[in-house]
Each structure stands twice: as structure tokens, then as C-alpha cells.
Amino acid sequence: xxxxxxxxxxxxxxxxxxxxxxxxxxxxxxxxxxxxxxxxxxxxxxxxxxxxxxxxxxxxxxxxxxxxxxxxxxxxxxxxxxxxxxxxxxxxxxxxxxxxxxxxxxxxxxxxxxxxxxxxxxxxxxxxxxxxxxxxxxxxxxxxxxxxxxxxxxxxxxxxxxxxxxxxxxxxxxxxxxxxxxxxxxxxxxxxxxxxxxxxxxxxxxxxxxxxxxxxxxxxxxxxxxxxxxxxxxxxxxxxxxxxxxxxxxxxxxxxxxxxxxxxxxxxxxxxxxxxxxxxxxxxxxxxxxxxxxxxxxxxxxxxxxxxxxxxxxxxxxxxxxxxxxxxxxxxxxxxxxxxxxxxxxxxxxxxxxxxxxxxxxxxxxxxxxxxxxxxxxxxxxxxxxxxxxxxxxxxxxxxxxxxxxxxxxxxxxxxxxxxxxxxxxxxxxxxxxxxx
Amino acid sequence: xxxxxxxxxxxxxxxxxxxxxxxxxxxxxxxxxxxxxxxxxxxxxxxxxxxxxxxxxxxxxxxxxxxxxxxxxxxxxxxxxxxxxxxxxxxxxxxxxxxxxxxxxxxxxxxxxxxxxxxxxxxxxxxxxxxxxxxxxxxxxxxxxxxxxxxxxxxxxxxxxxxxxxxxxxxxxxxxxxxxxxxxxxxxxxxxxxxxxxxxxxxxxxxxxxxxxxxxxxxxxxxxxxxxxxxxxxxxxxxxxxxxxxxxxxxxxxxxxxxxxxxxxxxxxxxxxxxxxxxxxxxxxxxxxxxxxxxxxxxxxxxxxxxxxxxxxxxxxxxxxxxxxxxxxxxxxxxxxxxxxxxxxxxxxxxxxxxxxxxxxxxxxxxxxxxxxxxxxxxxxxxxxxxxxxxxxxxxxxxxxxxxxxxxxxxxxxxxxxxxxxxxxxxxxxxxxxxxxxxxxxx
Numbered sequence: 001x002x003x004x005x006x007x008x009x010x011x012x013x014x015x016x017x018x019x020x021x022x023x024x025x026x027x028x029x030x031x032x033x034x035x036x037x038x039x040x041x042x043x044x045x046x047x048x049x050x051x052x053x054x055x056x057x058x059x060x061x062x063x064x065x066x067x068x069x070x071x072x073x074x075x076x077x078x079x080x081x082x083x084x085x086x087x088x089x090x091x092x093x094x095x096x097x098x099x100x101x102x103x104x105x106x107x108x109x110x111x112x113x114x115x116x117x118x119x120x121x122x123x124x125x126x127x128x129x130x131x132x133x134x135x136x137x138x139x140x141x142x143x144x145x146x147x148x149x150x151x152x153x154x155x156x157x158x159x160x161x162x163x164x165x166x167x168x169x170x171x172x173x174x175x176x177x178x179x180x181x182x183x184x185x186x187x188x189x190x191x192x193x194x195x196x197x198x199x200x201x202x203x204x205x206x207x208x209x210x211x212x213x214x215x216x217x218x219x220x221x222x223x224x225x226x227x228x229x230x231x232x233x234x235x236x237x238x239x240x241x242x243x244x245x246x247x248x249x250x251x252x253x254x255x256x257x258x259x260x261x262x263x264x265x266x267x268x269x270x271x272x273x274x275x276x277x278x279x280x281x282x283x284x285x286x287x288x289x290x291x292x293x294x295x296x297x298x299x300x301x302x303x304x305x306x307x308x309x310x311x312x313x314x315x316x317x318x319x320x321x322x323x324x325x326x327x328x329x330x331x332x333x334x335x336x337x338x339x340x341x342x343x344x345x346x347x348x349x350x351x352x353x354x355x356x357x358x359x360x361x362x363x364x365x366x367x368x369x370x371x372x373x374x375x376x377x378x379x380x381x382x383x384x385x386x387x388x389x390x391x392x393x394x395x396x397x398x399x400x401x402x403x404x405x406x407x408x409x410x411x412x413x414x415x416x417x418x419x420x421x422x423x424x425x426x427x428x429x430x431x432x433x434x435x436x437x
Numbered sequence: 438x439x440x441x442x443x444x445x446x447x448x449x450x451x452x453x454x455x456x457x458x459x460x461x462x463x464x465x466x467x468x469x470x471x472x473x474x475x476x477x478x479x480x481x482x483x484x485x486x487x488x489x490x491x492x493x494x495x496x497x498x499x500x501x502x503x504x505x506x507x508x509x510x511x512x513x514x515x516x517x518x519x520x521x522x523x524x525x526x527x528x529x530x531x532x533x534x535x536x537x538x539x540x541x542x543x544x545x546x547x548x549x550x551x552x553x554x555x556x557x558x559x560x561x562x563x564x565x566x567x568x569x570x571x572x573x574x575x576x577x578x579x580x581x582x583x584x585x586x587x588x589x590x591x592x593x594x595x596x597x598x599x600x601x602x603x604x605x606x607x608x609x610x611x612x613x614x615x616x617x618x619x620x621x622x623x624x625x626x627x628x629x630x631x632x633x634x635x636x637x638x639x640x641x642x643x644x645x646x647x648x649x650x651x652x653x654x655x656x657x658x659x660x661x662x663x664x665x666x667x668x669x670x671x672x673x674x675x676x677x678x679x680x681x682x683x684x685x686x687x688x689x690x691x692x693x694x695x696x697x698x699x700x701x702x703x704x705x706x707x708x709x710x711x712x713x714x715x716x717x718x719x720x721x722x723x724x725x726x727x728x729x730x731x732x733x734x735x736x737x738x739x740x741x742x743x744x745x746x747x748x749x750x751x752x753x754x755x756x757x758x759x760x761x762x763x764x765x766x767x768x769x770x771x772x773x774x775x776x777x778x779x780x781x782x783x784x785x786x787x788x789x790x791x792x793x794x795x796x797x798x799x800x801x802x803x804x805x806x807x808x809x810x811x812x813x814x815x816x817x818x819x820x821x822x823x824x825x826x827x828x829x830x831x832x833x834x835x836x837x838x839x840x841x842x843x844x845x846x847x848x849x850x851x852x853x854x855x856x857x858x859x860x861x862x863x864x865x866x867x868x869x870x871x872x873x874x875x876x877x878x879x880x
Binding site (some may be wrong): 068070071159160163164165168169171194242243244250274277279280281282283285286337340351361365380382383387408411412414415416417418420421422425426428429432433 | 478504512514516517556604606608609611612615669684687688690714717718719720721722723725726727729750751777778804819820821822847848851852854855856858860861862863865867868869872873875
């Protein structure tokens with residue numbers, strides 16, 4: 001049984017999310033068992049209070065939708081049509097139920113949550129949970145400076161310093177979080193306020209929940225856990241004047257946020273709309289047009305049937321007329337660049353009858369079937385997709401209902417998978433040749 | 438007046454820039470009637486339903502521009518500039534030399550010439566370098582049209598096979614338009630410039646053509662040439678006329694840019710302020726930089742596998758990486774320089790020995806490939822255990838191995854790598870099948 005009012009801390013990394021989570025932990029908010037929380041290090045000497053499962057889930061969600069922790073994009077409005085969305089929802093439900101059942105006060109702190117809030121909102125709704133979102137805000141110039149000074153110790157820096165991109169990322173985390181929490185309680189905690197008046201901030205948050213009555217000792221420890229010397233990399237607010245006005249407007253709108261004033265929230269929504277216009281204009285173009293083309297040999301001559309289409313990033317149905325003899329193998333392409341296609345049905349229409357079309361993948365592509373869906377991870381090869389015309393005289397119409405995904409992560413995965421397959425093939429060939437010696 | 442340029446009869450070409458569908462073809466067509474050589478008729482894209490009066494765009498130059506885009510993993514819809522260190526990329530010199538040859542081949546003997554090349558707007562630094570090396574001082578004509586009209590015009594584009602192709606921009610058109618327009622204006626900074634707003638040009642072509650012509654005292658078109666030039670601008674092109682109010686839902690910066698171009702194109706301070714804001718947006722929303730990894734080399738010694746690894750964070754420019762390890766002499770080593778599909782230029786790979794440097798001869802794994810271009814090795818690397826292979830020197834170690842590399846990765850490289858790997862996989866499978874068949878026949 002999940003307590004219905006968790007605290008969910010959101011906002012960009014290096015904005016005080018860990019400091020706030022640590023203080024709330026002293027007030028009785030449970031973030032998870034110690035062995036599942038990331039350990040303290042030089043970058044966060046008092047700990048992260050960040051659950052590994054939340055991090056893994058959030059990163060998997062980003063990966064599913066071709067995003068990463070510094071992406072500017074959002075989950076598509078139709079994210080639930082993606083066949084992988086159920087797995088993500090189930091994983092989140094399992095995490096919440098297994099980690100937080102029977103906890104009176106519990107919370108999640110994982111900054112990337114800011115980017116995948118539609119997933120959390122959907123699952124919270126199903127579980128009858130009403131989150132209290134707390135958005136941590138710090139000057140983007142300070143988060144930029146803090147991020148640039150991250151200490152990786154004996155490890156190595158996997159991601160380069162964000163530089164100016166940190167400000168764009170800050171807008172995404174801050175405004176996106178404000179927009180995606182509409183309909184839910186939202187509090188904003190500014191970093192300077194947290195450090196200068198932790199007692200006031202914590203009292204404001206606690207007062208939202210009448211049943212939450214921390215002891216004096218808990219309050220004392222919580223306030224004591226906020227160290228004023230946490231504020232390194234201070235940058236005057238005037239520095240924001242060097243950026244487009246939306247940056248300073250966002251900072252002021254968040255640091256002056258009034259929870260009980262709806263215009264305060266609306267300001268952030270309007271700023272988010274402006275930011276989203278920019279990310280749309282400077283973002284990736286829509287996927288290029290595709291063409292389903294199938295070829296076969298008839299009477300010694302190559303024949304082709306094809307139909308062009310534009311990927312819609314949603315389920316779509318295309319049909320192609322094929323005038324080939326019965327039981328003829330056809331091979332072809334569904335899409336040029338590397339892609340993943342979920343195929344809900346593939347059907348032959350012939351003479352008013354319908355029959356299922358069994359699909360086969362090519363050598364470099366991967367075709368799996370499960371839970372009523374084909375998953376085709378396709379690459380550019382002549383027999384990316386293979387199918388055989390049915391019995392009975394044609395002509396035939398092949399109809400395919402599919403959802404096509406493509407993007408940088410799919411490109412990288414396709415290249416990596418092909419490299420592995422090629423290595424295996426080469427090893428197999430060398431072994432074959434060595435047998436003859 | 439004969440110029441002092443030994444390579445070109447006319448050292449002040451007219452360069453027409455600006456986004457596609459902004460009147461660049463109409464201006465180019467009019468200027469050819471006024472005597473400007475934009476190229477041979479059979480070198481242009483043929484007229485079609487999208488441009489019934491013709492494009493006046495040299496195919497060879499467009500092909501070149503597309504090559505530039507591909508080499509730097511850009512597209513016609515890019516909203517980011519060339520990489521910061523682009524001049525250090527080996528492909529830069531290849532491209533600059535190619536453009537110089539192209540321009541000399543087409544225009545060196547022309548007394549009055551120019552070119553119209555919208556794509557050049559977003560890769561101008563490459564063109565600029567070539568023109569500098571050819572000692573040419575272009576004057577610029579920048580065509581500007583309301584981006585809502587550009588988007589509408591582009592949405593009606595008919596894609597005919599073999600004809601001029603234009604990628605659909607959709608809702609991104611305004612962002613692309615800002616990039617083309619800001620880039621073109623930056624290209625023309627400190628140069629002769631005529632900004633040609635589309636709606637004004639269609640209404641009064643002679644006004645703008647005179648401004649262009651009057652920049653040269655020697656250029657005196659005949660009155661019949663003027664008449665032909667003005668008549669070539671079809672007033673029926675005046676469709677989709679939108680005012681700046683049509684940009685209500687666009688960023689304020691887009692409206693300010695259009696207002697600037699249509700009203701005050703000589704106010705350099707105003708332009709600097711707008712350009713600064715645009716640059717900051719580009720920086721804030723720049724693509725993710727390349728991630729770091731550990732570079733590793735492995736070898737077999739005394740019956741076990743040894744290895745050496747160092748952290749590596751690609752910088753987007755030339756970098757020196759150093760390994761220190763103790764492996765047996767004349768030992769095959771294989772390794773991974775990057776954990777994703779990549780293109781690595783290798784300017785130097787040497788074992789530093791007490792007797793002096795010894796070149797490390799590199800070999801590629803089955804999924805990767807090595808070519809040498811202008812003395813620089815190019816490794817197209819797949820993410821495989823033997824991405825690169827080399828052999829330790831015959832002298833005993835320990836060894837210092839030093840590489841000087843420039844690493845590129847990105848969507849285009851990933852796609853190209855996947856296509857190459859798929860092809861090789863098919864070849865490997867075919868060879869395997871062939872051997873197995875032969876063995877089956879031999880039994």
C-alpha cells in the first residue's frame with residue numbers, strides 16, 4: 001500500500017536537489033535503503049539520496065525515446081503508443097511498490113525525472129498517488145560553473161563540460177518541469193533561499209502535509225545539514241543579461257514563484273511555450289520520407305513494387321500492390337536509415353480474402369516477434385524485409401501497420417550490432433578456413 | 438578596369454545568398470540578362486514547375502556544397518555553424534582546393550561573373566577561404582523573404598526525379614531561415630552588400646538591380662538588357678505575401694531580423710545585437726558534444742592477454758594521446774580508439790624509441806577501414822575489438838606510443854558505418870556460403 005503523497009524533487013543537477021533531499025531525509029522522508037542510494041563523493045560530500053533504480057529507469061526511458069540527460073526534446077505527446085512504454089510503466093510501478101510500500105513519508109530525488117514527468121504522472125494516476133513536486137532552482141550560471149568543476153577522481157569524465165549548453169539545459173529542466181507538473185502541487189525552492197533560510201524553506205514544505213509532524217530534533221538535524229559553505233561558484237544575477245531575456249525571466253519567475261497565485265504558474269507555462277518554440281526551430285528535422293519497396297524475379301526479369309510514405313511517429317498503415325506469381329519470395333526495404341519498426345499487422349489481401357503475411361528479417365536486420373508485435377531493427381540492406389506471396393492467384397495487396405522510430409541512438413545501436421555480427425561472421429569464416437588446413 | 442588578379446579577369450564576383458525560395462533564382466536570372474555570367478546554360482539545374490523561369494544555379498557548385506555539408510555532418514536544414522575547428526579538419530583543404538579549381542574552371546575568363554548558391558550561406562567560411570586564396574573580393578546580394586512565405590512555398594515543392602531536390606523543412610523553416618539569413622549577413626560583413634527583400638524586389642526589380650549594378654563603374658548594361666532583365670521578374674511571383682505580423686507565433690528575434698532586413702540593412706550595430714542573440718541561442722541549444730571513453734590496446738604475451746588503457750575525451754580538434762606500456766617486440770596489438778562509429782584522422786602514430794621515432798603502421802579491423810588522404814590516415818572505425826591493429830617495433834620495450842588524432846562522430850558517420858557494415862556482412866556471409874557449397878560439392 002503506497003502512501004498517497006510522495007515528495008518528488010526535480011530540477012537541474014547542481015541546483016541543491018541533494019541538499020534538499022538530505023534535509024528532508026532528516027525530517028523522515030524515505031528515499032530508499034542506504035545500499036540502493038548513490039554514495040557520497042567529492043562532488044556531493046553529504047550524499048545524493050538518489051535511488052539507483054530511479055536513475056536506471058529514467059535513463060532507460062530517455063534512451064527509449066532517443067533522448068539523453070541533456071536533451072532539449074520532450075517525450076512525445078503520444079509516448080504511450082510506443083510498445084516499450086508498458087515496460088517502462090511496469091518498471092516504475094514495481095520500483096515504487098517494492099521500495100516505498102508502507103512508508104508514511106517517501107520521496108524520489110533524481111534530476112532526470114524532470115525530463116520524463118509524463119511517465120511518472122501516468123503511473124502516479126494509476127496508483128492513486130498525488131505527488132508534491134518540489135522544483136530546485138539555482139542561477140544557470142552557477143549550475144554551469146558547478147558542472148564544469150565536477151571532480152571525477154580516479155575515473156574519467158565521460159561527458160564533456162556543457163559550457164553554454166548548460167544554460168539551455170537549465171531552461172529545459174526548469175521550464176519543462178513547471179509545464180509537466182500542471183495539475184499537481186508545485187513548490188519552488190531557490191538555492192540561495194535554501195542556504196540562507198533552510199528552516200523557513202523546510203517549514204513551508206512540511207506545512208503542506210498536516211500529518212507530517214517532524215520532531216524538534218529532526219528539524220534541528222535537517223536545518224543543520226544545510227551548510228552555507230555549499231554555495232561555491234557564486235555568480236551575480238547581472239550575468240544573465242548576456243543571455244536572451246527568457247533566461248533571466250525564468251530565473252526571476254521561479255525564484256519569485258508564489259504557489260497560491262495561478263498567474264505565477266502561468267508565467268512559467270508561457271515561458272516554456274517560448275522555449276519549446278526555440279527547441280523546435282533549432283532541433284532535429286523530422287525523419288526523411290520512406291519507401292516500402294519489394295523486389296522479385298519473374299520470367300528472368302527483376303520486378304519491383306513500391307509505395308512512398310512519410311513516417312508519422314505514430315501508428316500508420318501502408319499498402320502496396322504486388323503483381324507477382326503465387327508463392328514468390330519478395331525482398332526489399334521498409335526504410336533507408338537505420339530504424340526500429342513495430343509491426344502490428346502484416347496482411348495479404350487477395351480476392352476479398354485476408355491472410356497473415358509472415359515476415360522475415362535480413363542478415364543485418366533483426367526481426368523479433370512477441371506479444372503480437374514484430375520488432376524490426378532494420379539497416380540498409382537489399383533484403384531488409386522478406387515475405388512470400390500467398391497461394392491463390394494475384395494480384396495481391398500487402399498491408400502493413402507499423403510505428404517507425406529512428407534517430408541517433410538507433411543509428412549507434414545499429415552500427416554496434418552490425419559490428420558484432422560481422423565479427424562473428426569473420427570468426428566463423430576463419431574457423432571454417434582453418435578446418436581445411 | 439582590368440584587375441590585378443592573375444587568375445581572374447574579374448576579381449569582384451557577385452555572390453547571391455539567402456535561403457531557398459527567397460527570390461535568389463529571380464535575382465540571378467535578372468542579373469544574367471544584365472550580363473553576369475553565372476555559368477553555362479547546360480550547367481544549370483533545368484527549369485521545372487517549382488521554378489518555371491529557371492534556377493541559374495550551377496549544378497557543380499550545388500554538388501560541391503552538398504559535399505561540404507556531408508563532410509561536416511550538416512544538412513541543408515542545419516541550424517548550427519561549421520565546427521569551430523573546421524579549418525583544422527583534413528577535409529577542409531580538400532574542399533577549398535576543389536572549390537578554387539571549380540571557380541577557376543568556370544569563371545576565370547569571364548569579364549563579369551557571379552554565382553547563386555543558397556547553401557553557401559550556411560557554409561560560407563569554406564567559400565570565403567577559397568575566395569581569399571584566389572584573391573577575389575565578392576560583392577554580396579542577400580535575398581530575404583518572410584519565413585512564413587518560405588515555409589509555405591517550400592511546402593508546395595514538387596519533388597521530380599532527377600530534378601533539383603530540396604529537403605522539406607516543415608515547422609523548422611523559421612529556424613533554418615534565421616540561420617541562412619544571419620550567416621549570409623555575417624558573410625557580407627565589411628563587403629559590398631545589397632539586401633533584396635523579396636516583396637520589394639517583385640514590385641520594383643529595377644531599383645534593386647540598379648543598386649547592384651551601380652557598385653561597379655564599368656558595368657553599363659544597355660537599355661534593352663535592362664528591359665529584358667526587369668521583364669524576367671515575373672510579377673505573378675507576388676503570391677503568399679505576408680507582413681511581419683504573420684510571425685506572431687515565431688520568436689521575437691525572427692521578427693526583428695525580418696524588420697531589419699526590410700528596413701535598415703545598413704545599421705551594423707543593430708545587426709550585431711541581433712547576431713549576438715542568435716549566436717547565444719545556437720550555443721545554448723547546440724548538439725551534445727562527443728562523450729569520453731577509455732582508449733585501449735591489448736596484446737597477448739606469455740600466454741595471457743595484457744592491455745593498457747587511458748581516458749580520452751574528444752575535443753573536436755587535433756589531440757595527442759600517449760601510451761606507455763611494456764609488450765614484447767614485434768607483437769600484434771589490437772585496440773579500440775573510440776566506443777562508437779567514428780572517423781579518426783591520424784596525422785602521426787609513432788613509437789618513440791631511444792633510436793628515434795618509428796612509424797606505427799596501422800591496420801583496420803574487419804568492420805573498419807583505413808585510407809590515406811593527402812598524407813593523413815583516415816580510419817573509419819566501427820565499434821569492434823580490433824578497430825585498429827599495429828605491431829610493436831623489433832627493438833625491445835618498454836614503449837611510448839604517441840598518436841596525433843582528430844576524432845569525429847555523429848549521426849551521419851553512424852549511418853554510413855551501418856551501411857558499410859551491412860555490406861561487409863553480406864560479403865562475409867556470401868563467402869562463407871560459397872566455401873561451404875564448394876566443400877559440399879567436393880564430398
